[in-house]
Amino acid sequence: MSNSFRPVVGTLAYVWHRETDQVLMIRRNARPDDDHFGKVNGLGGKVERDEDIVTSLRREMREEAAIELESFSLRGTVTWSNFGPKNEDWLGFLFVIDAWSGHIPEHNEEGALEWVARSDLLAACNGDTDMQKRLPMWAGDRYFVPLVFDDNPKTFHGTMPYDGDQPVSWTFERL
Numbered sequence: 094m095s096n097s098f099r100p101v102v103g104t105l106a107y108v109w110h111r112e113t114d115q116v117l118m119i120r121r122n123a124r125p126d127d128d129h130f131g132k133v134n135g136l137g138g139k140v141e142r143d144e145d146i147v148t149s150l151r152r153e154m155r156e157e158a159a160i161e162l163e164s165f166s167l168r169g170t171v172t173w174s175n176f177g178p179k180n181e182d183w184l185g186f187l188f189v190i191d192a193w194s195g196h197i198p199e200h201n202e203e204g205a206l207e208w209v210a211r212s213d214l215l216a217a218c219n220g221d222t223d224m225q226k227r228l229p230m231w232a233g234d235r236y237f238v239p240l241v242f243d244d245n246p247k248t249f250h251g252t253m254p255y256d257g258d259q260p261v262s263w264t265f266e267r268l
Contacts, residue, residue, distance in 0.1 A: 104137040164192035169249035233260035
């Protein structure tokens with residue numbers, strides 16, 4: 094068995110409305126066959142062949158939220174191994190978007206788009222059970238989502254092996 098890592102490469106973005114301190118999330122409730130069905134997540138998806146990361150991010154935001162990006166930054170990268178129901182390996186580039194143009198619809202083909210108070214999102218990550226019920230995320234999100242929104246200007250790079258739907262460990266460093 095080879096130890097080489099051949100991941101699905103993707104983008105994951107958090108659209109942050111700084112004036113209201115809210116984050117655009119997708120409630121994956123449109124397709125029961127969706128690997129993320131029932132979860133609340135940032136927006137994004139797979140990088141397509143011959144597409145760079147930024148082009149992929151821009152395309153995904155057009156497709157999922159009908160917006161054009163004006164200001165965004167790479168906050169980190171995460172490798173997930175053995176992730177989800179298909180036990181896939183992923184390499185994700187995580188962004189925060191803080192300026193855009195366009196009119197965000199109420200939903201897309203994957204589910205409902207909703208603005209969530211950043212404090213509620215972080216409370217869910219910090220173990221608030223009421224918020225976790227209201228915002229059911231992947232169990233591992235609680236480790237890296239706070240890093241997306243913290244004040245540290247350095248980019249984080251982490252790895253999170255999974256066992257199906259549960260993270261086994263989490264390590265990261267900032268550069």
